[in-house]
Every structure is written in structure tokens, then in C-alpha cells.
Amino acid sequence: LEATRDEVVAEPSETADGHHVSLQANVEFPQEFPLLHTFGAEGVGLFRTEMLFLTQGRALDEEQQFEVYRDAVAAAAPHAVTFRLLDLGGDKVLPMARREANPFLGWRGLRILLDKPEILRPQIRAILRAAAASGETDAPARLLLPMVSSLDEVRLTRAAIREVIAELEEAGVEHRSDIQVGIMVEVPAVALMADRFARVSDFFSIGTNDLTQFTLAVDRGNDLVAGRYRELHPAVLGLIAQTVEAAHARGIPVSVCGEMAADPRITPLLVGLGVDSLSASPAYLSLVKRVLRALTMDEARDLATRALRQPDADAVGRLLDYWLVCHN
Ligand code: PEP
Ligand code: MG
Secondary structure, three states: OOOOHHHHHHOOOEOOOOOEOEEEEEEOOHHHHHHHHHOOOOOEEEEEOHHHHHHHOOOOOHHHHHHHHHHHHHHHOOOOEEEEOOOOEOOEOOOOOOOOOOHHHOOOHHHHHHHOHHHHHHHHHHHHHHHHOOOOOOOOEEEEEOOOOOHHHHHHHHHHHHHHHHHHHHHOOOOOOOOEEEEEEOOHHHHHOHHHHOOOOOOEEEOHHHHHHHHHOOOOOOHHHHHHOOOOOHHHHHHHHHHHHHHHHOOOOEEEOOHHHHOOOOHHHHHHOOOOEEEEOHHHHHHHHHHHHHOOHHHHHHHHHHHHOOOOHHHHHHHHHHHHHHOO
């Protein structure tokens, strides 16, 4: 643990017994792109593209989006940028949006995009075009669908992507058509049916922030119930375990991009649950890597098995603390 940050950044992100876990960055703004290099991120695991719209207070057109996405792809090369399609709604509301009684259960993410092709299509076009601007990177961009709750939503979005590709081809516009399409696993229904969602997805990204709020029925932004918002709740961990198992049975990778991924205390647990990559704000990646490099897969798996058997989040927390003390 004496290594400096720069030394850690230069080291491979793998366990002590050589199991690679990809550490990627969550980004929201172009100002963060240089941090990918500073903190040695293996690309962007989550680009919250809606933040661009929210800070401007309005929608960006295709060309404005293309310029930002192209810069993101260039900053991440030779790794990929995972562009999450606009996840508006919930607590991320544009000024012109209607007020809703239960915004987190309301018109959000993919639900808005499927109702509003005039927002969905320019974004897909901008991403596919930006992916082509990257030169030699094999897989410069991936598309991530937010707030999925049904198989139909995935099928309809994939159909829209195919149509956009056909349009770009027809018009002779430079683009990449071989883009991977994955989904956010952040609604319990999706985790519970992960085997079926794995058949229509190229990868999973577990959004533990929303998954926790929906599994425990605790609003993630309400301070009256903040103490009840527990991402270490064994029910949440069970859904993560089930999601990973279903994904790996179909050969697709799983990442965690919620706040849990940024917490080095939780790193051994997520690795032990079999997660293939962690995506967090760049500044946390070196801390997470230090812990990752100090553990073996056997230890991590054993910890995960024991965590799943605990009765509540406090007991899981104690188990993680005890583990860290014993391994330092
Ligand atoms: C999540 O829900 O865990 C997630 C990463 O998405 P967001 O925090 O943007 O809702
Ligand atoms: Mg979310």
C-alpha cells in the first residue's frame, strides 16, 4: 500500500493471482475526459450523456452531440466509451418537463426515448458517427440502454438502431454499424429475468444506485429514509449474484457502474460475485485498484458466499470491515 498513485496507475488491474478486472471511468462532462489518462481508466464504463443536456437546460442537436462524443472516443482510445442513451427523468428533469408524483417510477430513461424518436434517433446517429471518427480502435463505442424494465423495450430500441444504421448507409454517412448494445440492470424485474435479458443484450451494466432504491423501496434522494438505503442489503447482493450468473451462462460480460463500484471496501465483494468490470469516478480508480491487487479470487469468492448468507446490511458491512483488517 506504499505505492504512489502514479505507480498504481501504471500497474495492471488484476488480482494477486492474475485475474483481470477492468477498471473504467464514469464521466458526465468533457472536462473529465483528460482524467481517463491520469487515472489509467480502461475506457469509459458509463457516460451519463443526459448531464450535457441538463447543464445546458436544453436538448443538444445531433451535431453538438457528435462533437462531444467524438472527443470522448478520442480520449478513451484504445479503449471503448460506453455511451448511455439519455437517462432523463427521475431526479434529472429538463425545465420544460412535466412534474410527476413519483418521478423515479415515472417517465424516465428509455421510456421517454421510445415515446420520442426525435430525441432517440439523433443521439444514436451522433454516437455511431463518433465511433467511426476514432481511427484504429477495434471497438471504440458501446451503447447502453437506461431504465430498462421489459424485453420489448430492448427489442424496440434495437430495431430503432438498425433503422438508423440503414439510414446512415443509404445517405453514405461515415459511421460504425458493429456497435455492442447493452442494458442497465437497475430494475429488479431485469435482474430476476437476467437469463432472458442476456439473450437480447451484448453486455450488462448493473446500476446499483437505482437497483438498491427499487429493491428496498427507498427513495435514493430522500433524507428522511437515507438510513434505510443500504446497497449491502443481502437482497441487493442476491440480485447482483443472479445477474452475473445469468450473464456468464450466456457468455456476456457484467460491469457495476453504481456508487458501490467506487467504494474500495466493497471491491472484494463485487470481484467475488464475479463482476468483470467496475466503473467509477476516475479519482476512485487507484484506490479500488490497490485493493484489487491485494486479493486473490479464492478469497474474494469465499467472502461473497459468506456475504450472501448474512441477515442484513450491517452484518455484511461488519464482514467487509473484518476482511479488510485481516488482509492488511
Ligand atoms: C445507477 O442507477 O446505479 C446508475 C449508475 O445510474 P444513475 O446513478 O445515473 O441513475
Ligand atoms: Mg440509474
